[in-house]
């Protein structure tokens with residue numbers, strides 16, 4: 001039997017976000033549809049994108065669709081950025097993409 005359900009246990013972050021996650025300053029990540037499949041309440045292992053180095057486990061608290069235009073100061077605060085910085089970062093990572101997902105998490109260890 002083939003199971004095509006995606007149930008990934010891992011998520012990668014750019015190294016520059018690692019310390020903010022470990023210190024609890026960054027509690028969301030904004031991803032495109034390709035990375036919107038995380039299950040609420042699941043535990044995922046966080047590694048660096050650059051060298052795939054594990055740095056912590058996370059609990060997924062919510063996965064919420066959002067349009068780029070609706071990103072707010074509250075989202076920026078959860079990313080430890082200004083809204084201007086957040087929109088620039090997301091625009092760099094996902095150029096031309098407006099359909100996004102806010103993935104809220106808590107650090108487990």
Ligand SMILES: CC(=O)Nc1cc[nH]c(=O)n1
Pocket residue numbers: 012013014017028029030031049093
């Ligand atoms: C590797 C990668 O895409 N990392 C991202 C993307 C968006 N937000 C974030 O916190 N980290």
